[in-house]
Structure formats: C-alpha cells, structure tokens
Amino acid sequence: MATLVTIRTPAGERWVLAIAGDRFVDPDTVDIDREFATSELWALPGLADAHAHLTMTNPSDIGGLSDETMIRNIPATSWAHVERGVLLILDKGAGSDLSLITLHHDEDLRPEAEVAGALIRPAGGYMPGFGAEVSPNELSEHVRTKASKAGGWVKIIGDWPRRGQGPVSNYSLEQLAEAVEIVHAAGARVAVHTMAFAASDAVAAGVDSIEHGPFLTQDDLVSLGARNGAWVPTIANMESVREMLGPDSSGGRMFTEGLNRVRENLPLAEDAGVTVLAGTDLAIPHGTVSIEAERLHAYGLTSAAATDAASTNAYRYTGRTDRLSAGSPASAVFFDQNPYDRIETLQHPALVVHRGRLIEGSRAGLS
Numbered sequence: 001m002a003t004l005v006t007i008r009t010p011a012g013e014r015w016v017l018a019i020a021g022d023r024f025v026d027p028d029t030v031d032i033d034r035e036f037a038t039s040e041l042w043a044l045p046g047l048a049d050a051h052a053h054l055t056m057t058n059p060s061d062i063g064g065l066s067d068e069t070m071i072r073n074i075p076a077t078s079w080a081h082v083e084r085g086v087l088l089i090l091d092k093g094a095g096s097d098l099s100l101i102t103l104h105h106d107e108d109l110r111p112e113a114e115v116a117g118a119l120i121r122p123a124g125g126y127m128p129g130f131g132a133e134v135s136p137n138e139l140s141e142h143v144r145t146k147a148s149k150a151g152g153w154v155k156i157i158g159d160w161p162r163r164g165q166g167p168v169s170n171y172s173l174e175q176l177a178e179a180v181e182i183v184h185a186a187g188a189r190v191a192v193h194t195m196a197f198a199a200s201d202a203v204a205a206g207v208d209s210i211e212h213g214p215f216l217t218q219d220d221l222v223s224l225g226a227r228n229g230a231w232v233p234t235i236a237n238m239e240s241v242r243e244m245l246g247p248d249s250s251g252g253r254m255f256t257e258g259l260n261r262v263r264e265n266l267p268l269a270e271d272a273g274v275t276v277l278a279g280t281d282l283a284i285p286h287g288t289v290s291i292e293a294e295r296l297h298a299y300g301l302t303s304a305a306a307t308d309a310a311s312t313n314a315y316r317y318t319g320r321t322d323r324l325s326a327g328s329p330a331s332a333v334f335f336d337q338n339p340y341d342r343i344e345t346l347q348h349p350a351l352v353v354h355r356g357r358l359i360e361g362s363r364a365g366l367s
C-alpha cells in the first residue's frame with residue numbers, strides 16, 4: 001500500500017516517488033493504491049526556519065517565562081510550523097535547557113529540529129536573568145559540559161549594549177575560538193548572536209553560524225564562505241527592533257546602518273559561498289519563515305536564492321542532503337506556482353506532506 005507522488009523542483013527537474021509509511025520509496029517496489037495530485041505543482045523538501053525559538057511566542061518572552069509556559073508553548077509553536085510547511089527548525093536557544101525537550105515531542109507533531117539549550121552570556125551581556133550566565137574565563141568549561149548534551153547547537157551572545165557605552169563584545173576572540181574547538185570536538189555547532197562588532201571575532205573564531213550579523217565585513221563574508229559557514233540575517237527581526245528603539249534613537253540609527261549593510265552584503269555573501277538562511281526569531285509568527293524569505297528578496301537575493309535560503313540551504317547545511325529521494329523521510333511541501341519566479345508563493349503551500357501524512361488544512365490533493 002503506497003501513494004504515488006510526482007516531484008517537480010523549482011529548477012524544473014521532475015521524478016516520481018511513492019510514499020510507504022513515513023518514507024519515500026522507489027514506486028516500482030510497492031503496490032500503489034492512491035496518488036497525490038502533485039504533477040502540476042512545485043516541490044521543496046520543506047520550508048526551514050533557521051532561527052526560531054519554540055519555547056517562546058513573541059519577543060517580550062525574553063523578559064522571562066516560567067518552565068510551565070515554555071513546556072506548554074512547544075506543541076503549539078511546533079504545529080504552527082508544520083501546518084505551513086516549515087518542516088525543519090533550528091531552535092537557537094532559550095532561557096534554560098528546557099528547550100531541549102522539543103526533541104522528545106512526537107515527531108509527527110513537530111518539524112525536524114536541532115536545538116540549542118540555554119543561551120550563553122556573561123553578566124550584563126543580555127536580557128537580565130535570561131540564559132546561562134557564564135563569565136568569560138568560564139566559557140570553555142561551560143561549553144565542555146553543555147556541548148554533548150545539546151541538540152546539535154550551542155548559542156553564545158556575542159555582543160550586547162551597555163548603558164552609556166553602546167555595544168560591547170561579551171567574549172574575546174581567544175575565548176570564542178577555544179569554545180568553538182570544544183563544541184566541534186563534541187560534534188555540535190556554535191551559533192553567535194551579534195548585532196554589532198563581535199561579528200568579526202566570531203567569524204575569526206570559527207563559529208558555524210552568525211545570527212543577525214548586520215556588521216559583518218566583506219572580509220568576514222569571504223572567511224565564512226570559505227568554510228561554508230552560515231549567516232541568518234533575520235531581517236524582519238532587525239527591522240522590528242529598529243521600530244521598537246525608534247528610528248531616530250542612537251540604537252535605531254545603528255540598526256538603519258546595519259540594515260543598509262545587510263543589503264550590500266547579501267549578494268556578496270552569495271558570491272563568497274556563505275550559506276544564507278532565513279530565520280523568523282519571534283519578530284514574525286511561528287510558521288511564517290516565508291515572510292522572512294520575502295525580506296531577503298527585498299534586500300537583494302533573487303527569488304530563487306531567497307527560496308533556497310528558506311528551504312534547501314538549511315537541509316543541505318545540516319547534512320540532510322538526500323531529501324525527496326527513495327529512502328528519505330516522506331516530507332515535502334508543494335506550491336501552485338514556482339517560488340523561484342515569485343517568492344510570495346511560499347506563503348501559501350498547496351499541499352504539505354509530513355512524514356508520509358497529508359497535513360490537514362493543506363489542500364486535499366488526493367485522486
């Protein structure tokens with residue numbers, strides 16, 4: 001018993017698979033008893049949100065949430081992604097290691113996920129009381145205890161504004177470099193939050209993913225690209241922080257300058273081989289990474305590159321390279337129009353198949 005499904009990629013390749021259980025299989029090896037009407041649609045392995053926080057629902061939640069609230073949020077935020085075709089999430093940390101329980105939530109009811117635990121910052125280096133407070137000279141020891149337990153990622157806050165001083169780097173280049181080495185030895189990756197000038201140290205230290213990164217330099221992009229590093233600009237987030245600070249405040253002006261740099265840097269990042277990824281980061285609702293893809297397009301990526309940033313890039317970057325092929329998880333999202341021609345298409349999936357199941361609410365495509 002299997003379901004026939006035609007895959008047509010935005011690049012125009014086309015092939016046929018069958019779904020048996022939660023896997024794609026070779027259609028010649030199974031009895032086909034039904035078909036999903038996808039031959040006129042365009043398929044991606046799933047949309048992917050590379051900077052989400054499933055324990056939280058809006059930016060004010062970094063003021064602090066109870067454990068009960070974080071635990072309660074995960075099923076709802078997870079499902080908001082799945083039903084809109086976001087089938088892979090990189091959760092970039094939380095106030096505590098409770099974020100890791102996402103990995104124990106029913107796989108049918110959540111996206112595939114890689115999850116950072118409590119984000120790491122020194123005293124004064126982030127929202128008070130949020131995340132693990134780790135002094136600069138304790139960073140190595142701290143990540144040594146955390147990296148192996150983590151869901152694939154360690155998240156470090158690279159810089160944060162201090163009253164009267166503007167943004168200050170939280171950890172030195174040497175401290176970051178040592179932490180990266182320890183985390184990599186444990187088989188995990190490092191993401192660094194930087195809204196200011198820790199970006200260059202983070203890149204030089206060998207971190208895997210730059211979160212936000214409005215002040216990445218051209219040299220940073222070249223180094224990051226040379227080792228296939230990732231950049232998650234989170235444009236919607238930076239635009240909303242600018243609004244919150246007031247565009248004419250000193251912080252607001254800094255964000256305007258940073259966003260202008262993002263506009264210059266996105267095409268350079270592509271040329272340098274940086275893996276650009278789309279992330280919602282609570283600025284836009286869970287499940288709407290399509291909106292961030294539109295921002296990436298508005299800031300200079302082609303529709304094709306912005307589509308890839310919100311889907312295939314994240315799959316490839318995390319080693320999920322076998323998708324939409326026999327033996328891979330039977331997950332895919334289908335669109336009426338080709339998103340490579342029209343990025344807005346990503347907002348309205350025609351059909352979502354997650355681990356072999358047609359997701360209710362996506363259009364019934366049975367024939």
Ligand SMILES: [Zn+2]
Binds near residue numbers: 051053281
């Ligand atoms: Zn974030």
